[in-house]
Amino acid sequence: MNLAAVDLNLLVALDALLREENVTVAGQRVGLSQPAMSHALARLRELLGDELLVRTGRRMHRTALGHQLMPTVRRLISDLEATLLSRRGFEPSTSQRRFRIAANDHAGAVMLPALFARLRSAAPGVQLDVLPQGDGLPLELATGELEGAIGTFLDVAPPLVDRVLFREGFACVIRRDHPIGRLTLRSYLELDHLVIASPGYGPGVVDFALEARGLARRVAMRVPHFLVAPAIVARTDLVLTLPRRVLAVATDRRLRVTKPPIPLSDFAVQLVWHRRSDSDAGATWLREQIIACARSL
DNA sequence: TGCGACAATATCTAGGGTCG
DNA sequence: CGACCCTAGATATTGTCGCA
Numbered sequence: 180m181n182l183a184a185v186d187l188n189l190l191v192a193l194d195a196l197l198r199e200e201n202v203t204v205a206g207q208r209v210g211l212s213q214p215a216m217s218h219a220l221a222r223l224r225e226l227l228g229d230e231l232l233v234r235t236g237r238r239m240h241r242t243a244l245g246h247q248l249m250p251t252v253r254r255l256i257s258d259l260e261a262t263l264l265s266r267r268g269f270e271p272s273t274s275q276r277r278f279r280i281a282a283n284d285h286a287g288a289v290m291l292p293a294l295f296a297r298l299r300s301a302a303p304g305v306q307l308d309v310l311p312q313g314d315g316l317p318l319e320l321a322t323g324e325l326e327g328a329i330g331t332f333l334d335v336a337p338p339l340v341d342r343v344l345f346r347e348g349f350a351c352v353i354r355r356d357h358p359i360g361r362l363t364l365r366s367y368l369e370l371d372h373l374v375i376a377s378p379g380y381g382p383g384v385v386d387f388a389l390e391a392r393g394l395a396r397r398v399a400m401r402v403p404h405f406l407v408a409p410a411i412v413a414r415t416d417l418v419l420t421l422p423r424r425v426l427a428v429a430t431d432r433r434l435r436v437t438k439p440p441i442p443l444s445d446f447a448v449q450l451v452w453h454r455r456s457d458s459d460a461g462a463t464w465l466r467e468q469i470i471a472c473a474r475s476l
Numbered sequence: 477t478g479c480g481a482c483a484a485t486a487t488c489t490a491g492g493g494t495c496g
Numbered sequence: 497c498g499a500c501c502c503t504a505g506a507t508a509t510t511g512t513c514g515c516a
Binding site for chain 1 (some may be wrong): 481482483484485
């Protein structure tokens with residue numbers, strides 16, 4: 180294949196097609212109409228001698244080759260983006276760039292209000308997309324899909340880089356008119372617990388601390404997001420152990436906040452990024468904003 | 477069976493390259 | 497510099513599939 184004879188714009192179309200598995204959406208993503216994208220797909224099929232996407236009912240699915248090409252194509256596109264963006268530099272006041280970061284519930288609620296205010300003031304044109312943390316986080320960072328991730332990460336290894344934004348401790352919460360008096364270790368174990376089953380923080384630390392003393396708590400309910408948890412505690416006899424800073428954003432007058440009746444080690448909230456984005460002036464600027472924001476917490 | 481969603485196709489247009 | 501050609505993208509339309 181003669182590379183000079185290949186329209187490298189097709190690489191952009193291929194990237195969008197493989198990621199979206201949808202011709203219409205892929206077209207919207209790169210600013211083409213559906214027929215134009217369909218035409219690009221036809222040219223790619225001709226060029227590569229493979230269907231790349233096959234229709235199954237109403238959906239399109241990647242072929243084996245499509246699946247195999249996807250990470251390579253993504254890496255090529257994102258390397259190109261990073262190269263061009265870093266050469267251009269980054270001007271916050273005029274930038275229209277869209278940044279994407281992942282954040283868990285806790286980090287998001289604690290960091291995002293201040294971060295967004297900071298971005299709005301310094302860079303009114305930039306857009307910030309915050310996505311949930313999925314299993315594919317390392318790949319998303321490596322391919323430039325995400326500029327960074329905020330949360331608790333136990334094993335960060337090169338080429339990923341991390342920086343501790345702040346350390347977080349725990350508090351216990353029960354409803355203000357709860358019949359139980361002081362929250363002692365004994366009453367803590369007698370009560371039913373509400374657990375926030377969000378990965379990366381909280382429950383694990385509590386359970387390990389209890390287990391080290393040969394104790395265990397009784398979990399009556401699990402919720403995926405901590406923002407609903409205080410409202411549930413306010414109307415039930417459940418006890419909730421949660422990161423302390425959460426209470427600053429989810430305050431409820433019906434709640435009584437106490438110290439946990441057992442010592443719980445605090446945990447780090449980190450910013451993680453891929454080394455490749457060190458050469459991306461915009462991503463570097465965004466990281467500086469996040470770090471400055473954490474410092475002001 | 478009709479409708480909506482989405483991919484593919486037909487046809488037209490505009491922009492860029494080549495050549496005389 | 498103008499005529500011509502090629503190609504990508506747009507609009508309009510058709511085909512296919514799933515669902516109520």
